[in-house]
Amino acid sequence: MLEIRDLSKRYGETVALDGATIDFTPGTIHTILGENGSGKSTLVKLLSGIVTPDRGTITFEGRKIAGRDPADFRAAGFATVFQEVLIAPDRSVTDNILLGYDGLFRRRVPRGERRALAGRILSEFASTHVPLDEPAGEVPLAAQQLIVLARALTRSPRVLILDEVTAALDFADREAVFALMRRLAASGCLILFITHRMDEVTGLSDRVTVLRSGQVVKTLEKGNLVPDELLALMAPETARELHHVG
Numbered sequence: 322m323l324e325i326r327d328l329s330k331r332y333g334e335t336v337a338l339d340g341a342t343i344d345f346t347p348g349t350i351h352t353i354l355g356e357n358g359s360g361k362s363t364l365v366k367l368l369s370g371i372v373t374p375d376r377g378t379i380t381f382e383g384r385k386i387a388g389r390d391p392a393d394f395r396a397a398g399f400a401t402v403f404q405e406v407l408i409a410p411d412r413s414v415t416d417n418i419l420l421g422y423d424g425l426f427r428r429r430v431p432r433g434e435r436r437a438l439a440g441r442i443l444s445e446f447a448s449t450h451v452p453l454d455e456p457a458g459e460v461p462l463a464a465q466q467l468i469v470l471a472r473a474l475t476r477s478p479r480v481l482i483l484d485e486v487t488a489a490l491d492f493a494d495r496e497a498v499f500a501l502m503r504r505l506a507a508s509g510c511l512i513l514f515i516t517h518r519m520d521e522v523t524g525l526s527d528r529v530t531v532l533r534s535g536q537v538v539k540t541l542e543k544g545n546l547v548p549d550e551l552l553a554l555m556a557p558e559t560a561r562e563l564h565h566v567g
């Protein structure tokens with residue numbers, strides 16, 4: 322349903338992504354695992370239309386969308402939660418969750434309904450209480466992370482891209498977000514889960530693609546996800562050192 326072929330991007334001398342070819346299937350949690358600098362965020366930016374590839378294609382349901390702009394990806398049903406938490410700090414939590422929502426449906430949601438709608442979306446997954454009327458810039462980072470995730474959900478995405486979204490969350494919220502991911506995948510959504518944390522990978526993923534130095538090393542299926550092997554694919558030198566120590 323989503324296919325990338327030979328996708329490549331360089332920044333000056335740095336090859337950030339080098340000929341990546343991956344098939345993604347609807348209704349799965351597909352993890353992209355790689356160390357810092359392996360090209361994960363570049364892939365996310367290419368799949369959101371904020372960076373244009375130098376080479377290669379992105380095809381969604383038979384239609385090429387590479388090289389266009391973010392609006393094309395949004396219209397196709399893509400929603401991305403970026404590593405950097407993007408909020409309008411002076412506007413309320415409710416406004417931040419519904420940012421872009423009014424435009425999306427070409428109508429304004431009446432004031433009274435906005436708060437209820439934002440609260441309902443948050444309650445689908447957040448275990449932490451997030452004050453809806455506070456300026457978003459004044460709530461803790463973990464709550465801001467939940468706000469941007471809720472904003473992505475307002476779009477009822479068909480492809481949800483989550484770039485290191487659990488970093489600021491406590492255990493309960495992380496588990497709640499994982500449960501949400503499983504529910505969305507069960508309803509047919511494709512979840513792209515970007516992480517460098519091995520402990521988040523094995524129990525959650527249907528499929529894992531390992532990136533190293535901008536290249537796809539391997540894609541593994543659920544049932545074949547052994548942490549030592551994933552580490553050896555992701556960071557061979559670290560894996561060798563650990564082996565010697567052990």
Ligand SMILES: Nc1ncnc2c1ncn2[C@@H]1O[C@H](COP(=O)(O)OP(=O)(O)OP(=O)(O)O)[C@@H](O)[C@H]1O
Pocket residue numbers: 332335336337338355356357358359360361362363364517
């Ligand atoms: N705007 C940019 N200008 C120059 N180099 C860049 C730019 N963005 C990324 N790079 C480089 O491209 C390579 C891949 O970076 P990328 O951010 O995609 O990796 P990553 O796996 O997401 O890492 P991280 O986990 O640190 O975000 C790195 O060497 C990085 O320094």
